[in-house]
Amino acid sequence: MKKRYFLAACAFSFLAGAFVTDDDPKKPLTAEIVDAASRVFGLEFTQSERDSMMGNLTNYRSNYEALRKIELTNDVAPALYFNPLPTGFKLPQGPASFKASPVGKIALPANRDDLAFYTVAQLGELLKTRQITSEELTRFFLNRLKTYNARLFCVITFTEETALQQARRADAEIKAGNYRGPLHGIPYGAKDLFAKTGYKTTWGSVPYQNQTLDYDATIIQRLEKAGAVLCAKLTMGELAMGDVWFGGKTRNPWDPTTGSSGSSAGSGSSVSAGLLPFAIGTETLGSIVSPSNVNGVTGLRPTYGRVSRYGAMALSWSMDKIGPMCRSVEDCALVFNAIYGPDGHDPTVIAAPFRYAPLASLKGLKIGYLKKAFDAEYPTKANDQATLETLRKLGADLVAFELPDIPVGKMSHILSAEAAASFDELTRSGKDDQLVRQVKNAWPNSFRSARFIPAVEYIQANRIRTKLINEMAQTMKGFDLYITPTFGNSNLTLTNLTGHPCVALPNGFNAKGLPTSITFMGHLFDEGRLLAVAKMYQDATAFHKKHPAL
DSSP states (O other): HHHHHHHHHHHHHHHHHHOOSSSSSSSOOHHHHHHHHTTTTTTTHHHHHHHHHHHHHHHHHHHHHHHSSSSOOOOOOOOOOOOOOOOTTTOOSOEEOOOOOOOOOOOSSGGGGGGGGOOOOHHHHHHTTTOOHHHHHHHHHHHHHHHHHHOOOOOEEHHHHHHHHHHHHHHHHHOOOOOOOTTTTTTTEEETTOOOSSSSSTTGGGGTTTTTTTTOHHHHHHHHHTTTTEEEEEEOOTTTSSSEEEEEEEETTEEEEEEEOOSSSHHHHHHHSSSSEEEEEESSSSSTTHHHHHHHHHEEOTTTTTTTTTTTTSTTTTOOEEEEEEEHHHHHHHHHHHOOOOOSTTTTTTOOOOOOOOSSTTTTTEEEEEEHHHOOOOHHHHHHHHHHHHHTTTTTTEEEEOOOOOOOOGTTTTHHHHHHHHHHHHHHHHGGGGOOOSSSTTTHHHHHHHHTOOOOOOHHHHHHHHHHHHHHHHHHGGGGGEEEESSSSHHHHHHHHHHEEEEEEEEEOOTOOOEEEEEEEOOOOHHHHHHHHHHHHHHHHOGGGGOOOO
């Protein structure tokens, strides 16, 4: 039996002309090779059917080989764009609007170290009122990054020269009365998959650790336009998986013997430890939600198509999303307000207004909750039940519901196929052997295995995805937004496939004293209401104000 499947795998590689083995991958195809290969995807053809295929399969393989001679860098997207909009969906219309909460009177703390855990809004008030300069603040956070990076492994590249230049420019502008807004002069860090002129963009990976991309990603440009100060390019799990990169494992400041989760590992760790006021992460299948949960920070994963990915490493063109990781929900709103919208480079970005204003009450709002998920027995159940009770006390009308009954876990080959295409050259060149992790569930094996995903099955999964999008739209008609346990159910996978926005924020601690989280889910392009409701909950608790002791 094992021999038969080995022969099937070898046969499939012959069909694709993708791998070098003891046999010549360019040798003529035979009906026996086709028979073995067809077993990989669970089909069986007659002898005459196999014979008839020979001409087509030989031509396909010849075409593959010809096309591989054309260079495809990671920034070249397919001419097929994912559309998350369900049938009949109407985008929000009208002007954008943003109203932040009153910050109140903010003064410099007697102990300057307390600045480490001030929110973006609080630090912005100190800068606006010129109680502290951006250069002072930037040096403060650079010093913390350098001090604790040796324990947390959260920085790949310090951008100190650029940071100090940006900080001095911010100070001069603020002094002259040219205040750009709440991010003006605020230090931040970006996951090291965003291009920044003059610095390496390593993607956390051995084969790319000396890579330079001499242009600025859109998100870097927009944050610079808002006056933010880039202090560091932060660690990420190699090629956006996990928390292990070419320099080691990024650590959780609540327990540095454990990892920070991934793949926005450095973003979660640095914000949690008070090394930066905010950071930018990305998510394909949990890479903002998971490190936000583990590190006890607040993360916003926007709607697919909200934030331009120009200048960002592509892993999955139909699933990648960019969002902020902060100390509070409103900080996420402040950052998102500066980064969303079309840029003319990423054709998947949809123009839609962002309207945000704090709520006075949750009365009249219907909030769905996944009844089976909350009723199940799981480690963080008590914290999640307390979250439901808090929402009831705030006046929300909780509505029980369940997600569409579609096996989303069986659709993972959508991501696998796109990721393998993103790093096709890595596999064909054999440089995938240089990646740090080489176990079965790491990228090298995943990329190789994905070569065996038939194009037909990839397309069929995306057709089921269309059904999922439409069923989800019908399911969500009964409420304004919903909440879910962060893990332990299909929500994370499902909504990364449909492109819905979410906010993951702290809701307590587990038996080991480590943070736990709850996830608020919004309608497509409805980040304003999602953030406002999540803020109401966060303001009624104090979990986000607790910090690890370093």
